[in-house]
Amino acid sequence: MDMDLRNLQGYASFxxxxxxxxxxxxxxxxxxxSEKKGERDYEKYGKIALDDEVTxxxxxxxxASEREYKEENK
Amino acid sequence: xxxxAALEYDYSLxxxxxxxxILFGFLGMLVGTIIxxxxxxxxxxxxxxxxxxxxxxxxxxxxxxxxxxxxxxxFATWYYIGQRVLKVSMAESKFLMFIGNLMFWLYFxxxxxxxxxxxxGVSSSKEYAQYEWPFDLVVVVxxxxxGVSVMGLIGIRREKALYISVxxxxxxxxxxxxxxLFNNMAIxxxxxxxxxxxxxxxxxxxxxxNDALVQWWYGHNAxxxxxxxxxxxxxxxxxxxxxxxxxxxxxxxxxxxWGLMFVYLWAGSHHLLWSTVPDWMQTMGSAFxxxxxxxxxxxxxxxxxxxxxxxxxxxDNPLIKFMVLASTFYMLSTIEGPIQAIRSVNAIAHFTDWIxxxxxxxxxxxxxxxxxxxxxxxxxRMFRREIYSKKLMEAQFWLQTIAVVLYFTxxxxxxxxxxxxxxAVDEYGNLMYSFIDTVTVLHPYYAIRALSGVMxxxxxxxxxxxxxxxxxxxxxxxxxxxxxTPMA
Numbered sequence: 036m037d038m039d040l041r042n043l044q045g046y047a048s049f050x051x052x053x054x055x056x057x058x059x060x061x062x063x064x065x066x067x068x069s070e071k072k073g074e075r076d077y078e079k080y081g082k083i084a085l086d087d088e089v090t091x092x093x094x095x096x097x098x099a100s101e102r103e104y105k106e107e108n109k
Numbered sequence: 110x111x112x113x114a115a116l117e118y119d120y121s122l123x124x125x126x127x128x129x130x131i132l133f134g135f136l137g138m139l140v141g142t143i144i145x146x147x148x149x150x151x152x153x154x155x156x157x158x159x160x161x162x163x164x165x166x167x168x169x170x171x172x173x174x175x176x177x178x179x180x181x182x183x184f185a186t187w188y189y190i191g192q193r194v195l196k197v198s199m200a201e202s203k204f205l206m207f208i209g210n211l212m213f214w215l216y217f218x219x220x221x222x223x224x225x226x227x228x229x230g231v232s233s234s235k236e237y238a239q240y241e242w243p244f245d246l247v248v249v250v251x252x253x254x255x256g257v258s259v260m261g262l263i264g265i266r267r268e269k270a271l272y273i274s275v276x277x278x279x280x281x282x283x284x285x286x287x288x289x290l291f292n293n294m295a296i297x298x299x300x301x302x303x304x305x306x307x308x309x310x311x312x313x314x315x316x317x318x319n320d321a322l323v324q325w326w327y328g329h330n331a332x333x334x335x336x337x338x339x340x341x342x343x344x345x346x347x348x349x350x351x352x353x354x355x356x357x358x359x360x361x362x363x364x365x366x367w368g369l370m371f372v373y374l375w376a377g378s379h380h381l382l383w384s385t386v387p388d389w390m391q392t393m394g395s396a397f398x399x400x401x402x403x404x405x406x407x408x409x410x411x412x413x414x415x416x417x418x419x420x421x422x423x424x425d426n427p428l429i430k431f432m433v434l435a436s437t438f439y440m441l442s443t444i445e446g447p448i449q450a451i452r453s454v455n456a457i458a459h460f461t462d463w464i465x466x467x468x469x470x471x472x473x474x475x476x477x478x479x480x481x482x483x484x485x486x487x488x489x490r491m492f493r494r495e496i497y498s499k500k501l502m503e504a505q506f507w508l509q510t511i512a513v514v515l516y517f518t519x520x521x522x523x524x525x526x527x528x529x530x531x532x533a534v535d536e537y538g539n540l541m542y543s544f545i546d547t548v549t550v551l552h553p554y555y556a557i558r559a560l561s562g563v564m565x566x567x568x569x570x571x572x573x574x575x576x577x578x579x580x581x582x583x584x585x586x587x588x589x590x591x592x593x594t595p596m597a
Contacts, residue, residue, distance in 0.1 A: 041387050041389070044387070044389070044390075045387070045389035045390075048375075048389065048390075048393055052375075052393075052396075052397075055371045055372075058371075059364070059367065059368060059371060062363075062364060062367060063364055066360045066363065066364065067360070070360070077359045077360045077363065078355075078358070078359050078360070079359075080270050080272060080273070080359050081349065081355030081356040081359045082355055083194050083268060083270065083272040084193075084194060084272060084274070084345070084346050084349045084350050084355070084356070085349060085350065085353065085355055085592075087193040087194055087196065087350070088196075089116050089117065089118055089192075089193075089196055089197070089198050090116070091196060093196055093267050093268040093269060093270075094268060094270055095268065095269040095270040096267070096269060097266065097267060097268075097269045
């Protein structure tokens with residue numbers, strides 16, 4: 036019984052590894068494809084570190100509704 | 110609040126944690142240097158009675174550099190980077206300032222008491238998790254307060270996109286929370302023995318092989334989520350900011366992040382190769398350790414490529430030197446680790462001095478260099494003063510670089526010699542050497558390591574002095590520098 040459980044754990048670990056590998060490769064494809072299609076521009080986020088004054092314009096603004104909520108609660 | 114006054118970042122918490130980083134860094138490295146000298150000259154064990162022995166001091170060294178120095182560095186940089194990349198000031202929320210200050214004092218007092226408790230031998234005897242349960246509870250409260258700070262600041266941010274560094278800090282928060290809780294599950298012996306035991310002394314809830322597995326899942330991932338993840342978060346901000354160059358590939362940074370998250374948690378069992386844990390688990394630990402090269406090098410190469418076309422900065426800005434060297438040492442230790450995790454190599458490397466050699470090229474070359482670079486970058490912004498001395502910084506860089514090289518080369522030679530001698534057999538299959546034979550042979554290498562410790566510690570004092578002079582007598586700056594850190 037003990038042996039069976041250990042074997043099962045081993046197979047589960049193997050299956051998990053394969054799953055994770057597939058997920059990671061899918062993620063690379065996803066990153067490049069969404070950029071190619073023009074849905075996202077990931078490289079623009081690199082600018083967040085360079086232009087980081089509190090008065091700088093955000094690279095991606097928070098939706099107006101959320102900001103208003105914050106201003107009200109100041 | 111004052112909506113008319115010009116909004117500025119509030120660095121008060123960053124400053125406080127910077128002081129703690131320097132304090133705990135000095136203490137931890139001082140004790141480290143003492144115990145390195147004790148390995149070479151055992152008489153040094155008897156200077157302070159029971160309080161000066163290697164066994165008392167070693168946990169103080171490890172816990173102070175991990176939970177004192179590194180964690181303070183993580184907090185100091187979070188309260189700096191967090192505000193800047195989220196484009197929101199801590200001054201905008203009284204609640205978050207209160208939580209931050211509460212966390213600071215609880216952490217400071219807790220860490221001091223925990224260190225003293227180790228000096229008095231109050232220890233759970235689990236490596237890197239020696240704090241007894243009352244201190245574990247303080248750690249949990251501090252960590253939750255930090256979590257509130259992180260999530261709170263994210264909640265009121267102006268910048269919608271979370272910069273890659275923020276992802277790393279979040280992973281650090283979640284990873285350490287999970288690891289620390291599970292590994293430190295313990296019962297005071299008083300309750301386990303119907304009143305015979307001690308209320309302060311506890312035993313692990315796990316036993317035997319399970320305890321070892323949980324312990325090394327924790328131990329190795331404390332390296333992952335304490336020494337790797339937040340430090341990568343730091344370099345992803347400070348190197349681009351200091352050099353004025355955006356990250357070479359943001360996509361690669363995302364992929365490396367998820368790669369690291371998926372792979373690291375499975376590699377811990379490489380600490381238990383050739384032990385009683387199931388065979389498949391040992392193989393899994395080895396395999397995942399080798400795969401770990403990819404996300405680690407992904408980040409490191411991304412950092413080096415960020416300097417593409419700007420390598421001239423390496424010669425005239427010592428801060429860039431610190432960070433490029435840190436990144437290079439990260440590459441070195443993340444190729445060395447997987448090599449040690451290969452079963453046949455591990456047969457020689459395990460339990461030898463090669464292991465502390467590996468740990469220290471990672472921590473001295475990567476973690477400490479990066480945290481010092483971060484503080485050098487933040488200081489002129491936090492104190493509105495120029496760095497006191499560029500020359501001192503250069504001298505410190507070279508002194509400490511030579512110290513790291515001496516440390517790991519002596520330990521490589523010592524470790525491999527030790528491993529080979531332990532395994533050497535004569536023509537009849539009898540062991541050729543007794544343990545003391547190895548000790549005699551290793552003595553010069555232990556002496557070199559102690560010397561390298563002294564050099565590194567002196568370098569750290571030069572750093573502390575430079576920061577102190579920057580705060581007190583550096584030339585005042587009229588405005589915050591944008592990229593390159595000004596230095597005299």
